[in-house]
Amino acid sequence: MTRPIIGRVVPEQWRSTGAPAPLREPGTARIAVDLLGGDHAPAVVVDGALRAVQDDPSLHLTLVGPAEAAGAVLDALDPAEHHRITTVPGGSAAEAVAAGLADALVSAGDTAVTVLSAARALGRWPxxxxxxxxxxxxxxxxxxxxxxxxxxxxxxxxxxxxxxxxxxxxxxxxxxxxxxxxxxxxxxxxxxxxxxxxxxxxxxxxxxxxxxxxxxxxxxxxxxxxxxxxxxxxxxxxxxxxxxxxxxxxxxxxxxRAAVLLGVRGIVVVCHGAATGPDLAGGIGFAAGLHRRAALAAIAELMSYNEVSHE
Amino acid sequence: MTRPIIGRVVPEQWRSTGAPAPLREPGTARIAVDLLGGDHAPAVVVDGALRAVQDDPSLHLTLVGPAEAAGAVLDALDPAEHHRITTVPGGSAAEAVAAGLADALVSAGDTAVTVLSAARALGRWPxxxxxxxxxxxxxxxxxxxxxxxxxxxxxxxxxxxxxxxxxxxxxxxxxxxxxxxxxxxxxxxxxxxxxxxxxxxxxxxxxxxxxxxxxxxxxxxxxxxxxxxxxxxxxxxxxxxxxxxxxxxxxxxxxxRAAVLLGVRGIVVVCHGAATGPDLAGGIGFAAGLHRRAALAAIAELMSYNEVSHE
Structure with missing residues (x-):
């Protein structure tokens, strides 16, 4: 049921400490979540991640942050659901997306840090x-x-x-x-x-x-x-x-309660620092929805069209 | 019951077309109102002026603007109340305050115009x-x-x-x-x-x-x-x-719904362009309250104190 991601070099820090990266299926959304982002992290992020996984059976999470926090999510889940969680102890959620471990990222961390890390790891549009x-x-x-x-x-x-x-x-x-x-x-x-x-x-x-x-x-x-x-x-x-x-x-x-970063080569959803568990779950659901409807590719296509028509 | 204002030169345009400028009594507040200020002027200003006069028996108004609009206020009032209304067909409400015809002004006109006219007619603090x-x-x-x-x-x-x-x-x-x-x-x-x-x-x-x-x-x-x-x-x-x-x-x-202009030598209350009659009545009442409690002199005194203590 799992296979390595083809054509991508997964750096050392992205080696999962839980299950291998989940298979990308139709309807599946793989969201990287910054466990240390937010004023009340990791507690509210753990809460938000659990709510999101329980609400959406096609959701897979890549939890980026300390093993204890990721463990709290795994401990609260039925072992049969553990394959839906990938844990990564270091780096940023943007690097997890760049490495192909996730389709989108959600963070309630410092906005400036998230924007810069996303722009660097994913790249910006022209x-x-x-x-x-x-x-x-x-x-x-x-x-x-x-x-x-x-x-x-x-x-x-x-x-x-x-x-x-x-x-x-x-x-x-x-x-x-x-x-x-x-x-x-x-x-x-x-x-x-x-x-x-x-x-x-x-x-x-x-x-x-x-x-x-x-x-x-x-x-x-x-x-x-x-x-x-x-x-x-x-x-x-x-x-x-x-x-x-x-x-x-x-x-x-x-x-x-969530904002989306536009103009980068990836889906990036930013929750605000004071986000609660339900806010984070909402942000994760929002990111999953953007991925499932292939919003980024459609926006990019419109932007190119506009560029051509402007010439 | 009325007497001329002592020690002030009242320019030609400030000669009242109604009763002479009312006596300044304890508790009395004389407010200049810009009849042409606001998106729905003069109708809502006339409405606001009437509401304010009817609500507050110690309020006197100097209505600055077209005779028809001022007349509409007078027509709606009991003739026994006409002494509380002074009408001035031209100039600005700030000039009416500068000329001593009023203790404060209220306008729902263009903010930039009101600020500049108040600063010019009344002067700014150091x-x-x-x-x-x-x-x-x-x-x-x-x-x-x-x-x-x-x-x-x-x-x-x-x-x-x-x-x-x-x-x-x-x-x-x-x-x-x-x-x-x-x-x-x-x-x-x-x-x-x-x-x-x-x-x-x-x-x-x-x-x-x-x-x-x-x-x-x-x-x-x-x-x-x-x-x-x-x-x-x-x-x-x-x-x-x-x-x-x-x-x-x-x-x-x-x-x-009203804002007060600070740093000018007079009480200036600005209502926003879309103000309603009740909003304007509220602004007039607000201006009257600031005058009655001698707010401007007290603020000026605090500002001087601060300046001294800062040296």
């Missing part, structure tokens, strides 16, 4: 300097993609334009919106409203091969009526996301 | 380049001052330090907090978290004669447990405020 983190927010009008929410805190205009392209491709693929509306977050809807960056960025956004619908405000991120994708810098996006999470409290859907 | 707008947010832990929320969109470190001083003095005086905790809004609480501005600003904030308690996050603006005053740039503050207003919907207290 034109992406600092991969943006995209959060999905529930609104009365449907799901809204807000990006960046914490990766790129001092972006320039071309970085915002790349956020717009990546966010639009994500919404098209994952939210099934053929032509998502993309708005630029600022402090008023009349042209020229905003700081220096926001006053100069629209020129570049208007020239992109996507449906740029202009300036939007903080209220639009909540209402969802003006745009399906809202582009901002990682500073504003992170402040806003954390405030809205606190305002909504626990009512919020699990998905919205 | 060291204030761009007066910040402070919003008061309700939190589970009490009232929280967030500033700037839209005046100073590209501030430097000294501007953030001035926001901190003004916000602390405001919270001390208006929220009766002898030693308010001041936090800097950023994207994590570990030192060094944030963009360029937020990485360099703490040095200056730590040197101020106030209780700087370090970095706070978006969630802290909602929870209110980490700080009583949260300092940020006007871009982030405006985005955050509008998002939280939309998230809270109509449940929010009236006060929080």
């Amino acid at each position: 034109g992406v300097r600092r991969p943006p983190l995209a959060a999905v927010l529930p609104t009365a009008a449907g799901r809204l993609v807000l990006l960046d929410v914490g990766s790129s805190v001092d972006p320039d205009e071309p970085a915002l334009a790349m956020h717009a392209r990546l966010g639009a491709a994500y919404a098209a693929v994952v939210h099934d919106l053929p032509d998502p509306r993309v708005g630029l977050l600022t402090i008023g809807t009349e042209p020229g409203k905003g700081d220096r960056l926001r006053r100069s960025a629209p020129r570049l956004l208007e020239a992109l091969p996507l449906r740029y619908t202009g300036l939007v405000e903080g209220s639009d991120v909540v209402l969802g009526t003006a745009a399906d994708v809202v582009v901002t810098d990682g500073f504003t996006g992170n402040v806003l996301l954390k405030a809205l999470e606190a305002a909504h409290g626990a009512e919020q859907a699990d998905d919205s | 060291g204030v380049r761009r007066p910040p707008l402070a919003a008061v947010l309700p939190t589970a832990a009490g009232r929280l001052v967030l500033l700037d929320v839209g005046s100073s969109v590209d501030p430097d470190e000294p501007a953030l330090a001035m926001h901190a001083r003004l916000g602390a003095a405001y919270a001390a005086v208006v929220h009766d907090l002898p030693d308010p905790r001041v936090g800097l809004l950023t994207i994590g609480t570990e030192p060094g978290k944030g963009d360029r501005l937020r990485r360099s600003a703490p040095r200056l904030l730590e040197a101020l004669p106030l209780r700087y308690t370090g970095l706070v996050e978006g969630s802290d603006v909602v929870l209110g447990t980490a700080a009583d005053v949260v300092v940020t740039d006007g871009f982030t503050g405006n985005v955050l405020l509008k998002a939280l207003e939309a998230a809270h919907g109509a449940e929010q207290a009236d006060d929080s």
